[in-house]
Amino acid sequence: MALSKKDIQQIAHLARIEVSDDEIADYVDKLSQIIGLVDQLQQVNTTDVVPMAHPSDMYQRLRDDEVSEVNQRELFQRNASAVTDGLYRVPKVLD
Amino acid sequence: MSWETVIGLEIHAQLATRSKIFSGASTAYGAEPNTQACAVDLGYPGVLPVLNAEAVRLAVRFGLAIGASISERSVFARKNYFYPDLPKGYQISQYELPIVVGGSIRIGLDDGGEKHVAVTRAHLEEDAGKSVHENFDGESGIDLNRAGTPLLEIVSEPELSSAVEAVAYMRTVHQLVRYLGICDGNMQEGSFRCDANVSIRQVGDEQLGTRTELKNLNSFRFIERAINYEIERQIDVIEDGGEVVQETRLYDSDRHETRPMRSKEDANDYRYFPDPDLLPVVLDSNYIETQRAALPELPEARQQRFVQSFGLSRKDAAVLTGSRETADYYEGLVEYLKGEHKLAANWVNGELAAALNRDSTGISEARVTPKLLAGLLQRIVDGTISGKIAKEVFEAIWQGEGEADDIIESRGLRQISDSGELETIIDQVLANNPSQVEQYRGGAHKVLGFLVGQVMKATGGKANPGQVNELLRTKL
Incomplete structure (x- = not known):
């Protein structure tokens, strides 16, 4: 399956990555090759293969439900570009 | 034309844990903004989520209570979208292999009947933060205290056929999660809220109509009103020759209307994939049976x-x-x-x-x-x-x-049981109300009630009404 120019623009938009028109042709080509690889994998019979969720053959360790973190707001907010009354300030979001 | 409504609900129940689903930050409500948001919740580079055992236990408890099957192996996935209250750029949720599969909820209907509503699945996920828009002069303020709070998302099959049924279902689930002690059910604080998928179709149609999703309904009253508004809106759109657009809509309780929220092209393109930071969750049958044995009476x-x-x-x-x-x-x-x-x-x-x-x-x-x-x-x-x-x-x-x-x-409230004392009072009442006595004797037996009332009044309510009745009859 080959991707279209529109597909690339949509993927870039969803990932919030700016892609210039010059770059698009290149991505169409390269990403289509990856899809081609997946197409090839699709031909393998996987009827008896359990889908892999993680390359490591282990299972999730659980932690006890205990509060172990202390308030470090001041430390974290030193990295923020703008803060008011303890809130991170960002460009207006509408929903 | 005659229409029928099809509704499915996605309920978000905040699980009653002390710490977050993937970090050791507190989940207590009402703290100062961002004081309970640690490096994991903020999505700092290099941090790793570690799953809270209690969140797993509470989810399993719910599944067992509704007769669902508990997955011996479930997987966390990343649901990708950009929003400022979601610092990582993805929400950790479960997609292909949720922890709870199937089950059903029995609801009582107004006509005295009942209905079994099938549950598709219930999965564990993290909550996002909160945006504040007031007083920010064109900007938004973000509080990430709620980010990473454990949620159980309970997804019903589209089997509810009215707003009233949807509310009955939600109330039943609300009661159940509190019984199980897995969620405090506080709707004002957002611990229990729901999204409703609403569509209409002509009576007799097999195929479902295009649905809209109503977001974040956090009171029983609003759910009913929002769904009813949305049903009317969809009928109007179709009867005017238009088509219902699949989109997310927000209910505005002040204006009593729903309006579009997110643009539809982004809405369902979450590009889920298994989260490489988390291993599959494996529960053995021993664990599941122990939880089953610990269920309270439902x-x-x-x-x-x-x-x-x-x-x-x-x-x-x-x-x-x-x-x-x-x-x-x-x-x-x-x-x-x-x-x-x-x-x-x-x-x-x-x-x-x-x-x-x-x-x-x-x-x-x-x-x-x-x-x-x-x-x-x-x-x-x-x-x-x-x-x-x-x-x-x-x-x-x-x-x-x-x-x-x-x-x-x-306070001297003991009932007068001494019939001698009571008789004295009754004689007094009869003497004071000769005309009523006359009426009674003339066949107007209704006045007995009046006379009983007078005796009760005279005793300050301390007489036994049955005894007064009996004594009065004898005397008359």
Whole structure:
């Protein structure tokens, strides 16, 4: 399956990555090759293969439900570009 | 044309853990902004999520209570989208292999019937943060305290056919999660909220119509109103020759309308994939059986038992089992009052419920404990006081004046049982009301009620109305 120019623009938009028109042709080509690889994998019979969720053959360790973190707001907010009354300030979001 | 409605609900229940689902930050409500958001919640580079065992246990508990199958292996996935209250750029959720699969919820219908609503799945996920738009002069403020709070998303099949049914379903789930102690159910604080998928189709159509999703409905009243508004809107759109657009809509309770929220092209393109930071969650059958054995008696079973062993009406039993605390209170009360189940039910659902409501108190904190209430009701049963006087005594106990017996004694409320004393009063009343006596004797037996009332008044309510009735009849 080959991707279209529109597909690339949509993927870039969803990932919030700016892609210039010059770059698009290149991505169409390269990403289509990856899809081609997946197409090839699709031909393998996987009827008896359990889908892999993680390359490591282990299972999730659980932690006890205990509060172990202390308030470090001041430390974290030193990295923020703008803060008011303890809130991170960002460009207006509408929903 | 005649339309039918198809509704499916996605309920988000905040799981009652102390710490977050993937970090050790506190989940306590109401803290100063961003004081409970640690490096994991903020999505700092290099951090790793570690799953909270209690969140898993609570999810399993829910699954077992609705007869679902518990996945021995479930997987966390990343749901990708950009929003400022989601610092990582993805929400950790479960997609292909959720922890709870299937099950069903039985709801009672208005006509007295019932309906089993199938649950598709329930999965674990993290909550996002909160955006504040007021007073930010074109910007938004972000509080990430809620980011990473454990949620159980309970997804129903599209089997609900009206707003009323949707509310009944939601109420039933609300009651269940509180019974199970897995969620505090506080809707004001956002601990229990839902999204509704609503579509309409012509009666008889097999295929579902295009649905819209109503977001973040956090009160039973709003759910009903929002769904009804949306049904009307969709019917109008179609009958005007238009098409319903698949989109997310927000209910505005002030204007009583729904309006589009997110643009549709982004809405369902979440590019889920298994989260490489988390390994599959494996639960063995031992663990699952241990959790099954620890389940409390569920509301439905308890209601049934109240009807069968206590001889209560379905309605009384339903109110008493409305919350686990109320049912526990009632059972505590009847322990002291063998055989007086109906009287006990009337008082818990009547006087006690009214007082709790008036003072906005929870039944577990009620000043009139089961033991104190039992002491009072005992005095009605043995004829020491009438039901009317008992209300006065109840109020006094409520105000902290002590036990029923002390209050009855100190206020001199003991019912007059000495028939000699009562007869004197009755003679007086008869002497004072010669015309009513005349009427009664002339065949107008209705005036007896008036005369009983006069005697009760003269005794300050302390006479036994049955006894007064009897004595009056004899004398007349």
